Amino acid sequence: MTQPAPRASDLLVVGTVALDDVATPAGEAKAVLGGSATYFSVAASLFTRVGLVGVVGEDFPRPFRGLLAGRDIDLSGLETAPGKTFHWAGRYDGAMNSATTLVTDLNVLARFSPSLPASFRKTPFVFLANTAPSIQSSVLSQLGSPALVVCDTMNLWIDTARDGLLDVMHRVDGLLINDEEARSLAGVRNLVAAGKRLLTMGPKFVIVKKGEHGAFLFAKDRSFALPSYPLDDVRDPTGAGDSFAGGLMGALAASGRTTTNDVVRAMVYGTVTASFAVSTFSLDGLAKVTRSEVEARAEELRRFLSL
Amino acid sequence: MTQPAPRASDLLVVGTVALDDVATPAGEAKAVLGGSATYFSVAASLFTRVGLVGVVGEDFPRPFRGLLAGRDIDLSGLETAPGKTFHWAGRYDGAMNSATTLVTDLNVLARFSPSLPASFRKTPFVFLANTAPSIQSSVLSQLGSPALVVCDTMNLWIDTARDGLLDVMHRVDGLLINDEEARSLAGVRNLVAAGKRLLTMGPKFVIVKKGEHGAFLFAKDRSFALPSYPLDDVRDPTGAGDSFAGGLMGALAASGRTTTNDVVRAMVYGTVTASFAVSTFSLDGLAKVTRSEVEARAEELRRFLSL
Numbered sequence: 137m138t139q140p141a142p143r144a145s146d147l148l149v150v151g152t153v154a155l156d157d158v159a160t161p162a163g164e165a166k167a168v169l170g171g172s173a174t175y176f177s178v179a180a181s182l183f184t185r186v187g188l189v190g191v192v193g194e195d196f197p198r199p200f201r202g203l204l205a206g207r208d209i210d211l212s213g214l215e216t217a218p219g220k221t222f223h224w225a226g227r228y229d230g231a232m233n234s235a236t237t238l239v240t241d242l243n244v245l246a247r248f249s250p251s252l253p254a255s256f257r258k259t260p261f262v263f264l265a266n267t268a269p270s271i272q273s274s275v276l277s278q279l280g281s282p283a284l285v286v287c288d289t290m291n292l293w294i295d296t297a298r299d300g301l302l303d304v305m306h307r308v309d310g311l312l313i314n315d316e317e318a319r320s321l322a323g324v325r326n327l328v329a330a331g332k333r334l335l336t337m338g339p340k341f342v343i344v345k346k347g348e349h350g351a352f353l354f355a356k357d358r359s360f361a362l363p364s365y366p367l368d369d370v371r372d373p374t375g376a377g378d379s380f381a382g383g384l385m386g387a388l389a390a391s392g393r394t395t396t397n398d399v400v401r402a403m404v405y406g407t408v409t410a411s412f413a414v415s416t417f418s419l420d421g422l423a424k425v426t427r428s429e430v431e432a433r434a435e436e437l438r439r440f441l442s443l
Numbered sequence: 444m445t446q447p448a449p450r451a452s453d454l455l456v457v458g459t460v461a462l463d464d465v466a467t468p469a470g471e472a473k474a475v476l477g478g479s480a481t482y483f484s485v486a487a488s489l490f491t492r493v494g495l496v497g498v499v500g501e502d503f504p505r506p507f508r509g510l511l512a513g514r515d516i517d518l519s520g521l522e523t524a525p526g527k528t529f530h531w532a533g534r535y536d537g538a539m540n541s542a543t544t545l546v547t548d549l550n551v552l553a554r555f556s557p558s559l560p561a562s563f564r565k566t567p568f569v570f571l572a573n574t575a576p577s578i579q580s581s582v583l584s585q586l587g588s589p590a591l592v593v594c595d596t597m598n599l600w601i602d603t604a605r606d607g608l609l610d611v612m613h614r615v616d617g618l619l620i621n622d623e624e625a626r627s628l629a630g631v632r633n634l635v636a637a638g639k640r641l642l643t644m645g646p647k648f649v650i651v652k653k654g655e656h657g658a659f660l661f662a663k664d665r666s667f668a669l670p671s672y673p674l675d676d677v678r679d680p681t682g683a684g685d686s687f688a689g690g691l692m693g694a695l696a697a698s699g700r701t702t703t704n705d706v707v708r709a710m711v712y713g714t715v716t717a718s719f720a721v722s723t724f725s726l727d728g729l730a731k732v733t734r735s736e737v738e739a740r741a742e743e744l745r746r747f748l749s750l
Contacts, residue, residue: 161632325538328673348634349657363670366668368635368636404750439665440667
């Protein structure tokens with residue numbers, strides 16, 4: 137008897153796996169599991185099987201790998217490279233609306249050039265987490281014809297690799313971006329005007345993340361606003377955006393659907409997974425959540441929003 | 444033949460009538476019509492007849508009185524006192540999230556002690572716009588048994604007349620308050636926690652206004668979040684909160700209903716009247732809007748929010 141072939145993933149993420157130091161008004165945590173691909177995969181694996189493409193160093197703790205491997209996450213695209221794992225240290229103050237970055241040690245990430253395993257190249261749903269546009273572009277060139285590709289970005293690339301980013305925006309279906317980045321990339325102060333401007337720059341839809349204020353969606357056929365899940369205790373906002381992306385893309389990949397209204401409904405799941413992520417430091421909360429807890433909170437959010 | 448008695452108002456507002464100087468990134472306006480009762484009445488009179496209680500000075504321009512008198516607003520409670528009209532000057536910068544007050548000349552407002560016309564004392568819906576808690580309290584004592592009383596407040600009273608404000612909060616049904624004031628009055632940084640705390644301090648519901656980020660409602664039987672109407676050109680945020688209150692209370696008074704779900708549905712109208720108010724300086728925009736334009740935008744907002 138031969139082994140059954142591992143089940144193919146519906147969803148692929150290319151991003152970072154990190155060791156984070158985080159301090160917030162609620163406490164601090166050192167050398168905890170972080171990174172965009174990590175938060176994304178843990179959130180998305182509540183809905184579907186995820187292929188993770190990223191790199192760690194030889195120091196990457198075995199229990200962290202175990203946490204990922206113990207979920208519906210395919211780690212065959214997670215390289216281990218000589219050197220240390222990407223390290224980020226940051227601090228959130230006051231209302232915790234934005235992080236102050238204290239340390240960014242790229243380490244193994246500095247030479248990361250993702251090569252997708254053959255089994256990943258036909259994945260229908262793809263999320264390009266925040267990395268250099270050149271890396272996002274290289275991944276796009278390795279893909280077959282995915283059903284839906286969404287990318288994230290950050291101010292660093294808007295400022296230093298704008299042309300590359302503009303090129304990527306023409307090759308993806310959706311752009312996920314936070315409010316300040318949206319203003320900066322669009323060159324417009326008003327957020328609605330910024331979102332509409334970004335929609336003319338390539339993607340079929342743009343989701344502007346506003347942290348505790350929720351998210352806007354702009355598409356050709358409709359716009360949409362979703363408040364965040366009302367939390368009365370936020371402990372660590374790290375990974376909120378990537379957990380949102382994971383819930384969004386996980387729900388979409390599980391449904392196999394890609395219309396704007398499907399994206400709108402999937403935003404509820406992104407909001408819910410983000411709400412679990414920010415309730416604890418690192419992935420302590422999100423990694424323990426069950427699918428039925430997600431569904432219960434999604435239903436609660438829908439009731440919360442009902443007119 | 445006798446004259447028909449003037450139709451009684453469904454809704455009463457006690458607040459300020461002002462002459463404003465306003466500067467925003469979109470331009471500036473001098474000696475324009477402003478004040479909480481003014482914005483409120485103009486918004487609410489789109490829905491029902493409003494009785495306005497306030498005071499102006501002898502300098503109050505006739506065309507401004509004409510603008511109010513030409514609408515469904517009963518001015519029999521608008522006193523003219525010796526002296527000058529209340530004057531406010533302020534500036535909005537950047538994303539226009541909050542005003543910097545440059546001048547506050549109370550003038551005739553300094554000695555304002557409202558005495559309600561007898562015909563106003565049985566009005567079923569009442570809005571106590573932002574004034575000293577002692578004035579709000581005096582108005583409450585002049586009322587019969589209204590169906591719904593909602594009050595607003597501001598940091599000045601939270602800091603200088605806290606006991607009076609706490610007393611008023613126990614005598615009203617609803618509190619309307621902005622996000623920073625909610626945090627300050629509740630003594631809690633997290634806005635959801637602040638809203639829930641305020642709900643234990645007397646009112647049956649608390650609406651926290653978040654400007655461009657919309658509004659939260661907290662009540663015993665449900666919570667609700669409503670994003671603001673997506674505007675890509677905000678010119679002057681002055682009066683946004685009072686226009687919101689006017690649309691909210693106007694819609695409630697017109698319906699005669701007071702359940703939490705009625706308040707939720709009326710928040711759509713508050714959001715819409717506020718959106719018209721901030722699109723122009725002073726009342727230039729709001730005063731020209733028709734009820735059918737309000738309904739069209741309300742329907743657009745409901746579509747915008749639909750999952």
